[in-house]
Every structure is written in structure tokens, then in C-alpha cells.
Amino acid sequence: MGIVSFWFIVLTAVTVILYDLPYFRRYGRYILLAASLIFYISFSPAGLLVLIPDALAAWAVGIRVQKLKDSQNADNYEAVQKVKLRYTLGNAALNILLLFLFNYCGGMAAFVNEKLGTGLWTAVGLFVTVGISYFSLKLVSYTADVYGGVIEAEKDPLNVILYAVFFLSIMQGPFDRYGKLMPQITDAKKRKLTYSSVKAAVIRIMYGYIKKMCIADQIGLIATHVFTRYEEYHGLAILTGIAAFAVRLYADFSGYMDIVCGIGQLMGIEIAENFRQPFFSRNMTEFWGRWHITLGAWLKDYVFYPLQRTGLFTKWSKAISRKTKNKLLRKAPAFTAEFIVWLLIGLWHGSGFNYIFGVGILQFIYIFTGTLLKPFSDKLRAFLHIGGKSVFLRIVQGMKCTLLMCFAWVFFNSASFENALAMFCNIFNDAFSAEQFTEIFTNNGYYPFIDVTDPLKVIGNWNVWLMYILVCIFVMFIVDILHERGQSVVEAVMRRPYPIRLAFYMLLIFSLIVFGSYGGTYNASDFIYYRF
Amino acid sequence: MSKKTIKHILKAAAFITVFCILFLGLQQILVPKYRSDGTLNTSDFFQLEENSIDVLLLGSSQIVCGVDTPRLKQYYGISAFNFCTSGQFPEIEEYYLKEALKTQSPRLVICDVSSVFMPFEKLANKQAMTYFYTTMPFDRYKLESLYNVSNGDPGTVFMYTFPLFLFSSRWKELSTDDLTFYTKYKFYTVNGFLRRDIKTPVTLAFVEEADGEIYELSDRMKDSLNRISEICDENGMELLFLKIPSDEWTRNDSRVLNEFMTENGMEFLDLSDKITEMGLDTEHDFFEPTHLNLYGAAKVSDYLGEIIEENLN
Numbered sequence: 001m002g003i004v005s006f007w008f009i010v011l012t013a014v015t016v017i018l019y020d021l022p023y024f025r026r027y028g029r030y031i032l033l034a035a036s037l038i039f040y041i042s043f044s045p046a047g048l049l050v051l052i053p054d055a056l057a058a059w060a061v062g063i064r065v066q067k068l069k070d071s072q073n074a075d076n077y078e079a080v081q082k083v084k085l086r087y088t089l090g091n092a093a094l095n096i097l098l099l100f101l102f103n104y105c106g107g108m109a110a111f112v113n114e115k116l117g118t119g120l121w122t123a124v125g126l127f128v129t130v131g132i133s134y135f136s137l138k139l140v141s142y143t144a145d146v147y148g149g150v151i152e153a154e155k156d157p158l159n160v161i162l163y164a165v166f167f168l169s170i171m172q173g174p175f176d177r178y179g180k181l182m183p184q185i186t187d188a189k190k191r192k193l194t195y196s197s198v199k200a201a202v203i204r205i206m207y208g209y210i211k212k213m214c215i216a217d218q219i220g221l222i223a224t225h226v227f228t229r230y231e232e233y234h235g236l237a238i239l240t241g242i243a244a245f246a247v248r249l250y251a252d253f254s255g256y257m258d259i260v261c262g263i264g265q266l267m268g269i270e271i272a273e274n275f276r277q278p279f280f281s282r283n284m285t286e287f288w289g290r291w292h293i294t295l296g297a298w299l300k301d302y303v304f305y306p307l308q309r310t311g312l313f314t315k316w317s318k319a320i321s322r323k324t325k326n327k328l329l330r331k332a333p334a335f336t337a338e339f340i341v342w343l344l345i346g347l348w349h350g351s352g353f354n355y356i357f358g359v360g361i362l363q364f365i366y367i368f369t370g371t372l373l374k375p376f377s378d379k380l381r382a383f384l385h386i387g388g389k390s391v392f393l394r395i396v397q398g399m400k401c402t403l404l405m406c407f408a409w410v411f412f413n414s415a416s417f418e419n420a421l422a423m424f425c426n427i428f429n430d431a432f433s434a435e436q437f438t439e440i441f442t443n444n445g446y447y448p449f450i451d452v453t454d455p456l457k458v459i460g461n462w463n464v465w466l467m468y469i470l471v472c473i474f475v476m477f478i479v480d481i482l483h484e485r486g487q488s489v490v491e492a493v494m495r496r497p498y499p500i501r502l503a504f505y506m507l508l509i510f511s512l513i514v515f516g517s518y519g520g521t522y523n524a525s526d527f528i529y530y531r532f
Numbered sequence: 533m534s535k536k537t538i539k540h541i542l543k544a545a546a547f548i549t550v551f552c553i554l555f556l557g558l559q560q561i562l563v564p565k566y567r568s569d570g571t572l573n574t575s576d577f578f579q580l581e582e583n584s585i586d587v588l589l590l591g592s593s594q595i596v597c598g599v600d601t602p603r604l605k606q607y608y609g610i611s612a613f614n615f616c617t618s619g620q621f622p623e624i625e626e627y628y629l630k631e632a633l634k635t636q637s638p639r640l641v642i643c644d645v646s647s648v649f650m651p652f653e654k655l656a657n658k659q660a661m662t663y664f665y666t667t668m669p670f671d672r673y674k675l676e677s678l679y680n681v682s683n684g685d686p687g688t689v690f691m692y693t694f695p696l697f698l699f700s701s702r703w704k705e706l707s708t709d710d711l712t713f714y715t716k717y718k719f720y721t722v723n724g725f726l727r728r729d730i731k732t733p734v735t736l737a738f739v740e741e742a743d744g745e746i747y748e749l750s751d752r753m754k755d756s757l758n759r760i761s762e763i764c765d766e767n768g769m770e771l772l773f774l775k776i777p778s779d780e781w782t783r784n785d786s787r788v789l790n791e792f793m794t795e796n797g798m799e800f801l802d803l804s805d806k807i808t809e810m811g812l813d814t815e816h817d818f819f820e821p822t823h824l825n826l827y828g829a830a831k832v833s834d835y836l837g838e839i840i841e842e843n844l845n
Contacts, residue, residue, distance in 0.1 A: 513700055
């Protein structure tokens with residue numbers, strides 16, 4: 001039951017209606033729990049054997065830590081603090097172990113077996129636990145927040161289970177914090193639902209589906225085609241494939257977020273935003289504050305800052321501060337902590353080195369280099385008399401961030417690190433020509449050894465299709481510009497007379513029907529971040 | 533009722549109206565306008581005057597190419613129509629028969645049996661389904677047929693009931709013809725007959741006395757044939773099952789079907805056995821191994837015309 005499926009729409013509609021009916025107001029969390037369990041079971045019923053015990057363990061740890069906290073006084077403060085920390089770290093270790101077992105163990109064992117000829121267990125026969133990359137980290141954040149006094153421990157275990165399995169964030173996030181999400185569900189008075197918010201929510205959901213089905217899935221055909229057959233392409237073709245993947249990833253992921261946030265809005269629940277016009281970033285640090293926001297925030301709050309507060313890092317900071325006045329060297333502990341965070345982000349995406357490098361180490365290199373070069377770039381701007389608010393500068397900065405991420409995403413989307421490198425080599429092993437671009441569409445070859453027709457055949461008249469894609473990218477860009485300027489397209493439309501609003505609704509509906517990718521050729525449930 | 537409520541009702545009505553108009557309009561534009569496979573026969577059928585045909589022909593493209601209905605009219609005074617589509621098999625013939633009886637009262641129904649030994653999954657493929665259903669009107673017969681042919685799959689029923697969803701991706705291939713097609717002509721075929729002027733020598737298994745493998749009629753196929761027979765009985769129509777000569781049809785096919793027809797009191801005419809009588813020439817009367825050209829169709833139609841004339845009069 002993917003999010004782009006008839007049964008998901010039925011499940012959501014029923015859930016929203018029941019949840020919003022005043023009569024069922026006090027059963028809201030049970031309705032959401034039932035819907036979440038149904039949604040989860042449709043993917044991975046066996047996964048509940050991991051999720052529910054894991055959630056119960058986190059709940060139990062939270063209760064224990066809360067009891068310890070309540071018994072803390074000036075006399076036993078340190079001792080109790082240590083015990084609390086042990087419980088919290090124990091829960092974190094449990095979740096890391098589960099993540100390792102279900103996500104990484106098999107791949108790593110297969111790698112070791114291949115290189116060293118060993119016979120390690122490659123997790124064959126182990127059932128799939130969908131969403132473990134998300135619920136495990138959410139449960140760690142729950143116990144960490146109880147430990148840190150951010151929230152009180154939850155007395156009702158069902159609430160913790162709901163938090164872990166919540167159907168709007170189990171598949172692709174966001175990493176909502178317990179203290180922000182659950183009070184909206186458990187306390188009916190906290191729900192913010194109005195007629196206007198419902199209309200805005202429906203439009204947002206539709207926009208999300210349009211981004212997913214009309215843009216991501218369409219342009220994804222090119223991206224997948226070029227990435228899987230990169231040996232046959234050169235120059236402009238590869239660059240086109242890379243650009244297509246960047247658009248696809250953004251439209252796919254942000255489209256999903258629009259859908260889940262919109263559904264949350266329909267129930268008066270504010271889901272954490274995960275995107276904020278990332279391609280308008282001035283630098284890579286800002287980019288990661290605008291892209292997959294909640295993952296970065298999670299690692300910052302639960303890895304980066306705690307690491308910096310450890311005895312080791314504290315002593316190191318003090319030692320360096322004593323020994324040198326060099327600003328950069330004094331930041332060494334912070335950079336080290338940041339490197340560890342990026343390593344973890346890369347690892348979270350996958351155990352392959354292409355992930356660890358592409359969305360891990362490379363990002364750290366970008367940010368570190370950016371910090372290093374900042375004084376020089378400031379001087380250069382001053383020399384060229386380019387003000388900080390210059391539109392030209394914003395465009396250049398945005399393009400720079402986009403290009404850097406496109407480069408990184410080649411590793412993210414390639415089957416391996418070596419494949420990514422080979423792909424880059426293919427860009428330059430032939431002189432650039434326009435035919436390299438058109439070849440993607442006209443080279444209707446076949447997949448050797450695989451008895452399927454070329455998916456690109458669904459594109460048909462590629463000239464028209466290409467114009468359509470360019471229009472879509474332009475529209476997404478304009479919408480993002482408006483959002484960046486604090487303007488809401490939805491609010492602007494809602495203020496117009498009904499005929500204009502009606503035309504807008506019809507445009508959304510029929511864009512989805514006519515341009516949406518569905519039917520036998522497409523796998524509409526194939527969101528990119530489902531695989532994590 | 534308050535002004536606000538009335539306003540809401542009007543807005544809702546406007547929404548539904550505009551949606552329906554746009555939906556149906558886009559559907560008309562995006563559904564493909566097939567030309568050579570007999571889909572247009574279905575459109576033309578619904579343009580006929582009520583109760584204007586004596587003979588209704590149902591079946592696949594073998595009938596479309598094999599029975600010269602204008603010739604039947606011209607030389608035998610028989611009004612006939614090939615209400616056929618490519619790959620039409622008995623379950624679809626049954627559906628088409630029900631649709632036809634809404635506006636016509638033929639005295640004779642002729643049903644093609646060329647596909648009775650083919651596996652159902654092959655017959656009910658996506659392409660064939662688009663031919664069967666996209667130009668047919670929305671009514672309970674269509675829903676029933678879709679439900680049965682898709683084995684109760686709601687997705688399939690939905691997609692073929694609202695073919696806009698099936699053909700939405702054609703937006704990339706639209707031409708001016710898609711916008712003006714239905715405004716150009718009233719009829720696109722002449723009584724559902726498709727003239728083919730190409731001559732291709734063929735070898736007919738039946739003529740070569742190849743017995744071929746013995747296939748069994750599936751229960752599903754038998755049920756369809758029986759239901760067609762029941763419908764004709766209920767409506768007081770004569771029924772004739774017909775096989776147009778084609779390359780793959782063998783004597784065993786003919787024998788097995790003949791046995792079934794005889795057991796169930798149905799009339800079956802296998803024209804493969806009448807090739808000499810009809811003067812059919814395998815060198816000149818086919819445009820491809822499974823379809824007659826207009827010369828072959830003329831001979832078949834003359835043969836049929838005499839039989840029909842004799843039996844109806």
C-alpha cells in the first residue's frame with residue numbers, strides 16, 4: 001500500500017474523517033494507531049516483531065529514566081545521572097544494533113565474504129523491517145529527550161508505539177520530535193483545524209502528488225536510464241542524466257513531504273517540514289539546513305552537541321584553546337565532531353562506500369572547504385563590490401550549491417563508488433556534442449539478458465515530453481521563489497474570486513490525471529527514500 | 533436555507549459541472565482513434581437507425597475483413613453489420629450482442645468462432661481490451677462485461693470505464709486529428725466492412741489436411757457460447773456460428789467445435805470446408821494468412837448471402 005495507491009487514499013480518507021469527527025475526538029490516537037498499523041502491515045507485517053518491542057523498550061527506558069529523575073536530589077545527582085545515562089545509551093545501543101542487523105549486516109557480511117573469502121551470515125532469510133532507519137532514530141530521540149528533561153516520560157506505551165509507527169513518517173520521515181508531534185495527537189484541544197486550513201491542505205497534497213507523479217516519475221525515466229546504462233553514454237547525456245536525477249530526487253522527496261504534511265494538516269497535526277527551498281542556499285551549511293532538515297537536526301541535537309559535551313572533546317577544546325590562537329585550529333574538535341556526523345549521515349543512507357562518500361565525507365569536505373575559503377570569498381566580494389543581498393550573488397551561490405550536490409548525488413544514485421567514478425570519466429572521454437543529448441531518446445536499444453521493453457518508450461514524442469519537463473521545472477522553480485520570499489501560492493489563490501480558484505483546482509486535478517505517471521509501466525510507489 | 537448554504541451548493545454544482553465537462557472532453561481527445569483494427573465499427577454501429585439491420589455479425593477482424601456487408605445489401609438485399617473488433621472472443625461477442633439488442637432487432641446473428649481455442653489470458657490482453665471497450669457506451673452491460681473479463685479486478689473495471697486514465701499519456705502524441713476526429717464524418721466504415729486490396733498467397737492447415745493438435749474447449753468458452761445461444765433464443769433470433777478460412781485452423785479444431793455445437797443444438801458453419809464450393813483461391817483471396825481480402829470477402833459473402841436469403845425468406 002504505497003502512498004500513491006488507491007488503498008492508501010481510502011485509508012487516509014477514512015482516518016481523516018474519523019479523526020476529525022467530534023464524536024471520535026477522544027479516540028483520535030487509537031484511530032491513528034490503527035491506521036498506522038494497517039499501513040505498516042501492508043508492507044512488512046513481520047517488521048512489527050521488531051518495531052513494537054523496540055517501542056516498548058524505549059517506553060520502559062523513558063519511565064525508568066523519569067523515575068530516576070524524580071528521585072534525583074543534590075546528594076545523589078551525579079550517581080543518578082550516570083544511571084540515567086546508562087539507560088539512555090543502552091536504548092540507543094539497542095536501536096543501533098537493530099539498525100545494523102536489519103540494514104547493514106547483510107551487505108557488510110557479503111562484502112567481507114567477497115574480499116576475504118569468509119562465510120559470514122549475510123542476513124539471508126531475515127525479514128524486512130520497513131522504516132527501521134526512521135523509527136529507531138525517533139525512539140532514540142524520545143529517550144534522549146526524556147533524559148535531557150525536554151519532555152516527561154510517556155505513561156501510556158501506546159503513545160510511544162504510535163510515535164514509532166506513525167504512518168505519516170514511518171516511510172520517509174520526517175524525524176518529528178516526540179514533544180512536538182504527540183501533544184497534538186493526545187490533546188484534542190491542541191488541534192488546529194479550520195475550513196481554510198483544510199482547503200490549503202488539500203491543495204498541498206495535490207501539489208505533492210503532482211511533484212511525485214507528474215515530475216519525479218516522468219523525469220526519473222531519464223535518470224534511471226542513464227544511470228543504469230552509463231557505459232553507453234558520454235558528455236551531455238551523462239550530465240543530462242545527473243541533472244534529471246537531481247530534479248527527480250527533489251520532486252520525489254519534497255513531493256512526499258507535501259503529501260504527508262498536507263494529510264497532517266487535514267487532521268490539525270503539524271508535521272515537521274523537511275525542505276525549505278534548498279536550491280536557494282548560499283552555502284552548503286545552509287543547504288543542509290534546508291534539505292532533509294529533520295535528519296540534520298536530529299544528528300546535530302543527538303550526536304554533534306552531545307559529542308562536543310563529552311569529556312574527551314571538552315578537554316581537547318580546552319587544550320587547543322590554550323595552545324593556539326589560530327581560529328581554524330581551535331575549531332578542530334568541532335570539525336571532528338562534524339566529520340563524525342557526516343560519516344553517520346552517509347552510513348545512514350547505506351553501507352556502500354558510495355553513500356558514505358557521496359552524502360557523508362564529501363559533504364564534510366564541502367563544508368570544511370567553505371569555512372576555509374570564507375575569508376577569501378568575503379575579500380573577493382568586497383573587492384568586486386558585491387553586496388550580501390545582491391541577486392546576482394544569490395544566483396551564483398545557489399548554482400554553486402546545486403552543482404556541488406549534483407556531483408555528490410552521482411555517488412548517491414550509482415550502484416557503487418566505482419560506477420560513479422566511471423560515470424564521471426564517461427563525461428569527458430568524448431568531445432561534447434548535441435547528439436549525445438538526443439541519443440538518450442533516440443537510442444531505443446534493449447536491455448540485454450532482460451526480457452523487458454525499454455521504459456523510455458513510454459516517453460513517446462520526446463520533443464513534446466522535454467518541453468513539458470522544462471515547464472514543470474520552471475513551475476517548481478517559481479513556486480519555490482515565491483515561498484522563499486515568504487509568499488504562499490495557496491493563500492494568493494484563496495484570495496481570488498471563485499472562478500479563478502475553480503480554474504486552479506481544475507488545473508491541479510487534471511494535471512494529475514493527464515500528466516501523472518501511473519499504469520502498468522510505472523511503479524508509482526517507488527519513492528527514492530523508501531529504501532532507507 | 534441561508535445564503536451561505538446556497539452559495540456553497542452553487543459552488544459545489546459549478547465544481548462538479550466543470551469537472552465533468554473537462555473530464556469527458558479530455559477523454560474524447562485523448563482516447564486513440566483506431567483506424568485499421570475494426571474499433572471504428574463500434575462507433576459506426578451506434579449511428580445506425582434503430583431496427584435497420586437483418587443480420588448482425590459479431591466477432592474478430594476475420595469477420596470485419598471476411599464478410600462484405602455492402603455486397604450483401606447490394607446483391608441480396610440483406611442489411612447486415614459487422615459489429616466486431618480485433619480479437620473479439622465469445623464473452624465479448626455476448627456483451628456486444630446485448631448492446632446491439634438495445635437498438636436493433638436482427639433476424640439472424642452470426643458469431644465468429646476463430647478464437648475459441650485460444651487461452652483466455654491471451655485473448656483478454658490490454659490492447660484487445662482497449663479495442664473492446666473504449667468506444668462502447670457506459671452502461672451496466674459494459675460494467676458487467678468488464679467485471680467478468682477482468683475476473684473482478686476493480687482497477688481494470690475503473691480504467692476501462694474511464695479510459696482517460698488509460699490513455700492519459702497520449703498527451704505527448706496528440707495531433708489536430710484528435711481534436712477534430714468526431715466532428716469530421718458520420719460514418720467511417722461501410723456497415724463495418726474493411727476492404728483490403730492486397731493479395732498474399734497463404735497455406736491453410738485445413739486444406740493441407742493437417743489434423744493438428746486436439747484442443748479442448750474450455751468451460752468458460754462453452755458457457756459463453758451457450759449464453760449467446762440463450763440470448764438469441766429469448767429474442768427469437770436465428771444464430772449461426774461461423775468460421776472464416778484462416779491459416780491456423782485445423783480439422784481437429786473444426787471437429788471438436790462441431791461436436792460441441794451438435795451436442796448443444798447450435799448451428800455451425802465452417803467455411804474452411806467450403807473453400808472449393810466458394811471458389812476461394814489461396815493464392816489471390818487473402819491479404820495475410822488470417823484475413824481475407826476484398827476478393828475473398830466477395831466470395832464468402834456470396835456464399836453466405838445465398839444461405840441467408842434462403843433461410844430468412
